[in-house]
Amino acid sequence: MTKQSNPLSPDQLFGQFFRDVQLGHVFTDSKTFVDSVPKSSPAEVIALYDTEKTKPDFDLETFIRTNFRVPEKVASNYVSDTSVSTAEHINRLWDRLTRQADTPEMGGSRIALPFPYIVPGGRFREIFYWDSYFTMLGLQESLETTPNSLELIQGMVDNFAYLIDRFGFIPNGNRTYFLSRSQPPYFSLMVKLLAAIEGHDVLTKYLPQLKREYDFWMAGKSLIPDGQNLHQRVVKIDTQTYLNRYWDNTPTPRPEAYRQEIELTDEAKEMGVKPEVLYMHIRAACESGWDFSSRWFSDPNSMALIHTADFVPVDLNCLLYDLELTLQDATSQTDDSTTPDDFESLSTRRKQAIQQLFWNDETGFFHDYDAVTKQQTPYLTLAGVFPLFFNIATSEQAARVHERLKDDFLQAGGWVTTLERSSQQWDWPNGWAPLQWIVYRGLQNYGFQETANEGRDRWLALNDKVFKATGKMMEKYNVVDASLTTGGGEYPNQDGFGWTNGVYLRLLKDTKPI
Structure with a gap:
């Protein structure tokens, strides 16, 4: 596809x-308007607005609700049966969280x-890129109880392949306002x-899309x-080694958070930060x-x-x-002009760089690396467990990460995301389903089953407790104090919730005897 x-x-x-809409505080959530669909063409809506707004009795919210289809939250009216198990609730909820194949909407963002x-x-x-992998973990466990689970897994992979074919990469989600960025690359x-x-044989079927995914992340290498040492999403470490960063070159506020970012601009200017630089980093x-x-x-404490x-x-x-x-494996089965050896050498250099550049022998943990200051960042986060999940860490490194996890990250309700107490949602005291899975499997990979089970059991118990109390599966949880709700972020905690459901079912499977 071209x-x-x-x-x-x-x-x-x-x-x-x-x-005017986003700065007019019409909706408490800036995402509401960008997900609304005009009932006529955008040009017609704008022309009507320019005429109507000068009238003395004009009301912006009434205008929008008259001329747009304003979306509701997904499954907002669903009444849960808390007498059933959490797993049964999740399996009942899949249909509520399913969208059928889309019909194009004139002027809409989907x-x-x-x-x-x-x-x-x-x-x-909408579909979200990295969320979908963790949702698929649950669908895989629902193959026997939910008849269309395999169809959904296949359909979601094919949807991402379609997005790669159409745009050259997988966007953050299937919205027009996400087309300048991707998300953590879980397609492989x-x-x-x-x-x-x-x-x-599935690997060879999707080899073209896997290669294009890789090309997207490595696009700045030759430029x-x-x-x-930085260009687009590529970071040059030495003449042979290239690593990657997150990046977006659109120097404007995100449409789905327009008001908040405009308001943040004044604070940034006072600190000497240019607006376009702020928006790029956000x-x-x-x-x-x-x-x-x-x-x-x-x-x-300062965004x-x-x-x-x-x-x-x-x-x-x-x-x-x-x-x-994965590309090495897939190309070994084909006559592709790119040989498995090419990807083997690339992965070998990347593995060596991960072990050396990110490892901190003093803290006994893997840290991010600042390519501008050329030193590691000070923060301890669960991102540092990914080398265990992918079997990159040495056994000595894994043992030290294990000790740090037990001593500092394991809380009453599971693994806390970072040790920093800020106002942001990806910090203490919050725990997130995808990271619970990464830690669980990472510890398993190196034989720390007892600790893995302890974190798993605490997370599942917290999920069960909140479901029984509220009838909801949440986007994130307070794993430090289960009597309190989660905090931080630019929007309230959401229920549903795709990746929480998926990780719950996958972790629950491992609590049962074989």
């Missing part, structure tokens, strides 16, 4: 009208996908999950200017999936000092190591 030009996002389509898919839930009414893990069900953090965390800040694109993240480079291994 790459097509990108459709316009709501800020581009509606111009001043968009800005990018139509050709196959059914699972959305996270709540305000998240999705393909391998499907291959575990359908057979090894790094002399004397510099968008890069959104590509990381960790939006937001003190992990990305110079000062853990205006975010500088995500300066960092070489340990978790991203572990994911790309896995993509290189």
Whole structure:
């Protein structure tokens, strides 16, 4: 499929009208308007707005609700039966979180996908890239109880392949306002999950898309200017070694968080940060999936000092190591002009760099690396467990990470995301389902089963407790004090919730005797 030009996002389509809505506090959540669908063409809506807004009785919210289809939260009216088990509740909820193949919407921000898919839930009414892998873990466990689970897994992989074919990469989600960034690259893990069900030939089927995914992340490699070490998503470590960062070159506020970022601009200017630089680093953090965390800040209490694109993240480079291994495996089965040896040498160099660049012998943990200051960042986060998940760490490194996890990260309800107590949602005291899975499997890989089980059991118990009390599966949880709700972030905690459901079912499987 030939790459097509990108459709316009709501800020581009509606111009001043968009800005008036987002700065007018019409909706408490800036995402509501960008997900709304006009009932006529954008040009007609703008013309009508320009006429109507001068009238003395004009009301902006009434105008929007008259001329747009305003979305509701996913499964917002669903009444849970808390008398059933959490697992049964999840299996009943899959249908509520499923969207059928899309029909294109004139003027809407949703990018139509050709196959059914699972959305996270709540305000998240579209497919999200890295969420979907963890959702698939649960669908894989639901193959016997949910008849269309395999169809959904296959459809979601095919939807991501479609997005790669159309745009050259997998966007953050299927929205026009996500088309400048991706998310943590889990496509290779999705393909391998499907291959575990359908057979090894799945790898060769998706080899073209796996290669294009890799090409997207490595696109800046040949363009790094002399004397510099950063370009697009590529970081030059030495003449033979290239690693990666998160990046987005769109120097404007995100449409789905327009008001908040405009308001943050004044604070940033006072600190000497240019608006376009602020927006770039914010968008890069959104590509990381960790939006937001003190992990990305110079000062853990000031988002205006975010500088995500300066960092070489340990978790991203572990994911790309896995993509290189998958490409090595897939090309070994074909007559592809790229040989397995090419990807073997790339993955070997990346593995060596991960062990050396990110490892801190003093803290006994893996840290991110600041490519501008050329030193490790000080923060301890669960991103440092990814080398265990992908079997990159040495046994000595894994043993020290294990001790640090037990001593500092294990809390009453599972693994806390970072040790920094900030106002951001990807920090203490919050725990997130995908990271519970990464830690669990990472510890398993190195034989620390008892600790893995302890974290697993505490997380499942917390999920059960909250479900019985609220009838909900949450986006994130307070793992430090289960009597309190989660905090931080630019929106309230969401229920649904795709990746929590998936990880719950997958972890629950391992509590049962074989």
